[in-house]
Amino acid sequence: MRCLTLAQALMERGWRVAFAVADGTARTVSAVMRPGVTVVELPPAATLADEAALTMGAMPAVDLLVVDHYGRDAAFERLCRSGCRQIAVIDDLADRHHDCDLLIDQSLDRSEADYRPLVGPRARLLLGPGFAMLRPDFARLRPSQLDRRGRRDRPTRMLISLGASDPHRMTLTATLALAALGWPLEVDIVVGRGDPSWPEIERVCGTSGGRARLLVDVAGMAGLMAAADLALGAAGTTAWERCCLGLPTLMIATADNQTWNAATLSAHGACTYLGAASSLGIDDLTRAFTAAFADNDLSAKAESAARICDGLGAGRVALAIDGGARDLWLRPVGLEDEERLFQWQSDAATRRHFRNPRPPTGEEHAAWLRRRIGSTEGLIDIIMLGSEPAGTVRLDRHHDASGDPCAYEVSIVVAPARRGTGIGPLALRTVSALVPWAALWAEIHPDNVGSRRAFTAAGFSAVDPVWFRRPPLEPTPP
Numbered sequence: 001m002r003c004l005t006l007a008q009a010l011m012e013r014g015w016r017v018a019f020a021v022a023d024g025t026a027r028t029v030s031a032v033m034r035p036g037v038t039v040v041e042l043p044p045a046a047t048l049a050d051e052a053a054l055t056m057g058a059m060p061a062v063d064l065l066v067v068d069h070y071g072r073d074a075a076f077e078r079l080c081r082s083g084c085r086q087i088a089v090i091d092d093l094a095d096r097h098h099d100c101d102l103l104i105d106q107s108l109d110r111s112e113a114d115y116r117p118l119v120g121p122r123a124r125l126l127l128g129p130g131f132a133m134l135r136p137d138f139a140r141l142r143p144s145q146l147d148r149r150g151r152r153d154r155p156t157r158m159l160i161s162l163g164a165s166d167p168h169r170m171t172l173t174a175t176l177a178l179a180a181l182g183w184p185l186e187v188d189i190v191v192g193r194g195d196p197s198w199p200e201i202e203r204v205c206g207t208s209g210g211r212a213r214l215l216v217d218v219a220g221m222a223g224l225m226a227a228a229d230l231a232l233g234a235a236g237t238t239a240w241e242r243c244c245l246g247l248p249t250l251m252i253a254t255a256d257n258q259t260w261n262a263a264t265l266s267a268h269g270a271c272t273y274l275g276a277a278s279s280l281g282i283d284d285l286t287r288a289f290t291a292a293f294a295d296n297d298l299s300a301k302a303e304s305a306a307r308i309c310d311g312l313g314a315g316r317v318a319l320a321i322d323g324g325a326r327d328l329w330l331r332p333v334g335l336e337d338e339e340r341l342f343q344w345q346s347d348a349a350t351r352r353h354f355r356n357p358r359p360p361t362g363e364e365h366a367a368w369l370r371r372r373i374g375s376t377e378g379l380i381d382i383i384m385l386g387s388e389p390a391g392t393v394r395l396d397r398h399h400d401a402s403g404d405p406c407a408y409e410v411s412i413v414v415a416p417a418r419r420g421t422g423i424g425p426l427a428l429r430t431v432s433a434l435v436p437w438a439a440l441w442a443e444i445h446p447d448n449v450g451s452r453r454a455f456t457a458a459g460f461s462a463v464d465p466v467w468f469r470r471p472p473l474e475p476t477p478p
Helices: 002-011 048-056 074-083 112-118 136-149 170-180 198-205 221-227 237-244 256-267 282-293 298-306 313-321 335-346 362-373 423-434 449-457
Strands: 017-022 037-042 062-067 084-090 102-105 124-127 157-161 186-191 212-216 230-234 249-253 272-276 328-332 378-385 388-397 407-414 439-443 467-470
Touching (some): 002 017, 037 048, 048 062, 048 074, 074 084, 102 112, 102 313, 124 313, 136 221, 136 298, 157 170, 157 221, 170 186, 170 198, 170 282, 186 198, 186 221, 221 237, 230 237, 230 282, 237 249, 237 256, 237 298, 249 256, 249 282, 256 272, 272 282, 313 328, 313 423, 328 423, 335 388, 378 407, 378 423, 407 423, 407 449, 449 467
Parallel strands (some): 017 037, 062 084, 102 124, 157 230, 186 212, 407 439
Antiparallel strands (some): 439 467
């Protein structure tokens, strides 16, 4: 699913896409069969060299090969090198070497030290949930959902979604646990058609008196997550989707590669980790459900989850792949950027037209940065030119008279050494493209001629002497 999301983001930027997948994938994941996409299914007995040849033969000229496979490493990637210009690897185990130009690991608490010994010195590392590749509807729904969850106490609706195949039959176990509790709340239960348990789940749901709804092969997961107050879910890609929407979760590791995510998300207060699926039974889930249904602190759990992921990772990854002639891309600010940002913020020319022109002290700046990184009210990203930080761009929730939850105020700081090089308008257009569904506002001092020109060049129009606005480019969600 993360590859499908990345493919869509690249197709929107004009790329052509092909998939080389295991035999049977097209039947299991029907979404891969979309117009304009070539799909090559690889025979199960192919040698590594044959698989590389078939993969690279899926398209006559390959600018980028994306490898997302726990059984592939540098040996396979080297076999593909001669057939493509760049290789990007998606990983979350940090347990093998890669021959790649770009490595993406959306896991929480990953650091460069985890991967630098495993990749070449020039490989670009995109690490953390800021690069989690989610479909755009999650980021679109995020502002209104976080507002709603801040007003929610005990749960009244639950979502159960444990993956398309669910080899440990945990969905059935959870359904039986809810039945044993007398169906205390409404529940949506999502399964894949490849799950052999779903007819039995359907039978148990029939005892709920209409309080349980079984959904097979669902496409619109964002809407279901938005409607829920609590989830039972796995620790894979859907964990970032639930974090984006601030959905409190009882989490299960349904595969060995999910244990890192589950443990780190639990340590950050973003979920309640129940353990590995192989170790859980009906009694375990009954106890967990009973405790969760009585929880009066859902809003705090929602906020902890929402701090983890803003849902804009697919756009950041696509930009890191295709950053144009200037190789401009964005990455979330980290605490390691504290000194750099302090120097930029303290520059007299930079602050001249700020609302507060007084430079912060080091202590004030450090406290502000820690609050800002943990905020769910927008984003703050570093503007990168290749490997060089060149400025920052921020989005902050903007509460205007219309009450639109999808409105943000934009601010930008260009590194003093890069001032006057055209980075400002380019970065503004870039961050605007991340949130095409949002109304963007900017307060610009009348004497700040350079900023007024930059925002105008990026599609903003003056609405009064100091405020500029860029209307939504796409319809906002209901």
